[in-house]
Every structure is written in C-alpha cells, then in structure tokens.
Ligand code: B16
C-alpha cells in the first residue's frame with residue numbers, strides 16, 4: 607500500500623495571499639517604464655520567479671534594458687514588496703491551513719514548503735507557522751524555477767522522502783506542472799477548469815480534505 611510521506615505546499619495563493627503585494631510592486635515598476643500592467647498580467651505571474659516576472663513585463667513593453675538596469679529594477683521591486691509585506695501577520699493565514707496541518711501531523715505526514723519566492727521564510731515567520739514545517743525549500747538554491755520540478759524535488763530530498771510518496775499543493779498552473787514533472791500527486795487550489803493538470807482540485811484550503819486526497823492518491827497508484 608502506498609503511504610503519503612509528505613505534503614509539500616506552495617506559499618502564495620495556498621497558505622496566504624501575497625499576490626496583491628506583488629501586483630502593487632510590479633505595477634509601480636511597469637508605470638515607471640510606461641508599460642501597462644493589469645490584474646490579468648499579474649495572474650500570469652503567479653508562481654513565476656522574480657527574474658522571469660520582470661522579463662515578462664519588459665517583453666510586454668518591447669523594452670530592452672542593460673544588465674545593471676535589470677538588477678536595479680529587481681531590487682526596487684523587492685524593496686517595495688518587503689515594505690508591503692511588513693504588515694503580514696498570523697491573521698493573513700488562509701482559513702483551513704492550521705486545521706490541515708494538524709491533521710497531517712496526527713497522521714505522521716511531513717510538511718514541506720516549495721515556494722518560488724526568495725522571501726518565503728520571512729513570510730512564513732510573519733504568519734507564525736515556521737515551526738510547523740519539517741523542511742522549507744530555498745528558491746535561491748535551485749537551478750530552474752517552476753514549471754521545472756526542481757524546488758519540489760529539493761524539498762522531497764530535504765525531507766528525506768521519495769517524490770513518489772509526496773503530494774504537492776499548488777494554486778498556479780506553472781506550479782501544478784512542476785509537481786507533475788516531479789512525479790508527485792498534484793492537488794490544485796482554485797478552479798479545476800484552470801488547473802487541468804492537477805489530480806484533484808479544491809476551491810480553497812478550507813475545503814482541503816486529507817482523507818479524500820489520500821483516497822485519490824491511492825487510486826491513482828493502482
Ligand atoms: P519573490 P509562490 C511566487 O510565490 C509568487 O506566486 C510569484 O508571483 C512571485 O513572483 C514569486 O513567488 C517570486 O517571489 O520576488 O518574493 O522571490 O506562489 O511560488 O509561493
């Protein structure tokens with residue numbers, strides 16, 4: 607019988623909503639460059655790392671900048687993002703997350719974090735849940751960002767479990783692709799019409815039902 611060794615969570619859009627802060631910070635950069643950047647654009651950047659997000663914005667504006675300017679823009683965006691997330695506190699944790707973690711701990715299932723954000727540890731600390739993780743992945747230390755499987759595989763390695771015994775939880779299309787490329791069972795949080803690659807989708811974390819996840823996981827392996 608297959609046993610779930612670990613559940614590996616994405617951060618933004620699964621445990622909390624930092625997308626609005628990314629949006630405000632990227633829009634300020636885009637405005638400065640005279641490039642239109644709306645919420646539709648922001649949706650496309652969910653799960654996409656900082657460098658590739660800036661590349662997307664520059665391509666949208668048909669703009670080419672020097673390496674120095676590129677680095678300065680990344681720093682400016684991140685400085686503003688850090689100012690914005692200063693207000694993050696435990697009340698920003700999505701409903702259902704603490705309950706889900708309690709169920710996993712009772713079931714002896716390890717908990718990992720696989721975020722594309724280099725600020726993930728800071729956000730997790732501000733949310734007051736750092737102590738609940740068995741391993742927190744480091745986005746800065748992996749070669750390829752989502753949809754590549756690297757961050758999910760590095761977290762499985764850090765947790766000392768086999769990827770085939772892991773379940774990944776993601777809200778972004780690129781993130782679900784990363785989980786599937788890592789050969790893990792993918793749980794999507796959001797719209798099943800959007801997260802078509804996911805093995806199972808819940809509209810939000812408050813509907814996450816570990817029994818249903820395990821049953822579907824077992825069935826998928828037979
Ligand atoms: P940073 P996730 C991702 O977090 C966000 O969805 C994405 O919008 C952001 O650009 C990326 O982190 C990088 O964040 O600039 O803080 O390193 O969804 O993978 O938890």
Ligand code: MG
Pocket residue numbers: 616617618619620652653776777778781
């Ligand atoms: Mg996400």
